[in-house]
Amino acid sequence: VARTGRRPGESGTREAILDASRAAFARVGYASATIRGIARDAGVDPALVHHYFGTKEGLFRAAMQLPMDPAHVVEEVLAGPRDGLGERLVRLFLLVWDSDEANPTLLGLVGSALSHEAAAAMLRDFVGEELLGRVARALDVPDARLRASLLGSQMVGLAIVRYGIRLEPLASASPDQVVAAVAPTVQRYLTGPITHPPA
Amino acid sequence: VARTGRRPGESGTREAILDASRAAFARVGYASATIRGIARDAGVDPALVHHYFGTKEGLFRAAMQLPMDPAHVVEEVLAGPRDGLGERLVRLFLLVWDSDEANPTLLGLVGSALSHEAAAAMLRDFVGEELLGRVARALDVPDARLRASLLGSQMVGLAIVRYGIRLEPLASASPDQVVAAVAPTVQRYLTGPITHPPA
Numbered sequence: 001v002a003r004t005g006r007r008p009g010e011s012g013t014r015e016a017i018l019d020a021s022r023a024a025f026a027r028v029g030y031a032s033a034t035i036r037g038i039a040r041d042a043g044v045d046p047a048l049v050h051h052y053f054g055t056k057e058g059l060f061r062a063a064m065q066l067p068m069d070p071a072h073v074v075e076e077v078l079a080g081p082r083d084g085l086g087e088r089l090v091r092l093f094l095l096v097w098d099s100d101e102a103n104p105t106l107l108g109l110v111g112s113a114l115s116h117e118a119a120a121a122m123l124r125d126f127v128g129e130e131l132l133g134r135v136a137r138a139l140d141v142p143d144a145r146l147r148a149s150l151l152g153s154q155m156v157g158l159a160i161v162r163y164g165i166r167l168e169p170l171a172s173a174s175p176d177q178v179v180a181a182v183a184p185t186v187q188r189y190l191t192g193p194i195t196h197p198p199a
Numbered sequence: 200v201a202r203t204g205r206r207p208g209e210s211g212t213r214e215a216i217l218d219a220s221r222a223a224f225a226r227v228g229y230a231s232a233t234i235r236g237i238a239r240d241a242g243v244d245p246a247l248v249h250h251y252f253g254t255k256e257g258l259f260r261a262a263m264q265l266p267m268d269p270a271h272v273v274e275e276v277l278a279g280p281r282d283g284l285g286e287r288l289v290r291l292f293l294l295v296w297d298s299d300e301a302n303p304t305l306l307g308l309v310g311s312a313l314s315h316e317a318a319a320a321m322l323r324d325f326v327g328e329e330l331l332g333r334v335a336r337a338l339d340v341p342d343a344r345l346r347a348s349l350l351g352s353q354m355v356g357l358a359i360v361r362y363g364i365r366l367e368p369l370a371s372a373s374p375d376q377v378v379a380a381v382a383p384t385v386q387r388y389l390t391g392p393i394t395h396p397p398a
Contacts, residue, residue: 111313114306114363128366149360149369150380156364157356161348164313165355167327170348181349181393185384194380 016042017049021063029121030060031129057130064109070126074134082139086187087179089135093155094175097163107164110156127152141191150189158182215241216248220262228320229259230328256329263308269325273333281338285386286378288334292354293374296362306363309355326351340390349388357381 020042024033035056039046053059057070077089097106112119132151136144161167162178170178188194219241223232234255238245252258256269276288296305311318331347331354340346360366361377369377387393 107313110359111310114310114313114359120364123364124366146368146372146376146380149366152364152366153356153360153369153381154353154384155356156359157352157354160309160313160355160359161352165319165322165351167323167348167351169345170352173345177345177394180395181345181388182352184387185353188383189380195376196379 013042013044013048014052017044017052017059018063021059025060025063025122026116026119030056030125031121035059060126066106070131070134073131074138077135078138082191083187085135085139085190086183086185089151089186089190090179090183091175093158094178097159098175106159110160110164127156136190139190143194147189147194150194151186154182154185154189212241212243212247213251216243216251216258217262220258224259224262224321225315225318229255229324230320234258259325265305269330269333272330273337276334277337281390282386284338284389285382285384288350288385288389289378289382290374292357293377296358297374305358309359309363326355335389338389342393346388346393349393350385353381353384353388 017038021033021038024038024041027033033056035049036046038059039049042049049059053062060066061069073092076092077085080088109119109123113123114120128148132148132155133145136148136151139147141147158170158178162170162173173181216237220232220237223237223240226232232255234248235245237258238248241248248258252261259265260268272291275291276284279287308318308322312322313319327347331350332344335343335347335350338346357369357377361369361372372380
């Protein structure tokens with residue numbers, strides 16, 4: 001039977017919340033969007049948003065169809081020896097991006113960030129603070145924010161060149177080859193020297 | 200006096216050639232586009248295209264409003280001591296991108312490459328082969344193409360994070376700070392170890 005739409009039921013409500021959240025994230029950015037405001041826009045109780053999606057981060061992830069849970073990514077990368085941070089981060093990145101379903105959404109997010117300020121703000125807040133910023137801060141190193149943004153530059157560039165533009169041979173390189181080449185960069189950005197010695 | 204448009208004169212002809220070339224580069228990519236085909240589309244003699252723009256590379260640069268001449272970039276980067284390659288490349292990159300007029304065009308090119316295959320092909324051919332490929336090949340190192348694509352990943356990512364998304368503090372870092380952080384990456388991608396030692 002066709003749905004009549006008057007009372008949309010659970011999946012309709014979820015979709016209304018996701019639509020409202022995408023609009024809010026695009027309009028005011030990740031940091032400024034609130035569960036309360038999104039719930040109001042979707043015409044539901046905030047408790048229902050929490051019930052379906054947990055935190056704002058969970059809502060964002062569902063709205064953007066992101067395949068990974070940032071808290072989990074951070075935990076995985078930080079577990080294990082400090083000199084293996086670069087390798088673990090690159091391996092996890094490849095695992096997420098090599099899955100076909102993930103990468104059109106993620107590339108679309110980067111693409112729209114280049115033309116829309118709100119999408120740029122969203123990516124800045126989310127990738128910079130929630131994802132890479134957390135890793136860098138957890139390491140107790142100087143210049144954690146600069147390290148996070150340098151890390152962002154290599155990872156965003158790797159995503160675009162390997163999956164977006166598909167520049168060979170990086171596009172077809174095996175995960176081991178990519179790790180061998182890129183993990184030392186990531187390791188240095190996280191824990192190595194990134195400034196000139198003081199004069 | 201207003202231009203009547205019947206016989207457009209030099210600037211109209213130049214524009215017609217540029218329009219035809221942008222369409223051709225977008226349709227078939229940089230490598231497959233020909234001066235002959237572009238001249239035909241613009242309704243002019245191929246000799247006139249050569250007269251105004253020199254080579255296909257000059258035409259591409261004019262069509263995309265690129266501020267730099269790739270041959271000049273390659274020459275500048277290669278001149279001087281080998282262990283200063285990374286620093287020279289990053290400094291030149293910052294010089295080009297820090298100029299306000301350049302970067303909307305360049306970011307637009309990257310953005311459209313994420314949604315249009317022809318734009319992706321154009322960027323692959325041009326950045327991969329004409330620009331970074333030339334540098335890597337001139338160095339007489341193993342894995343020159345892999346090195347060029349790794350270099351591309353860091354430079355594209357730096358462009359997007361510093362100028363597109365504007366993730367702080369990398370967005371506001373001084374050229375010296377960026378060089379200190381990123382030049383070692385570029386130097387290793389060009390001349391350092393990028394593969395695991397053979398087992």
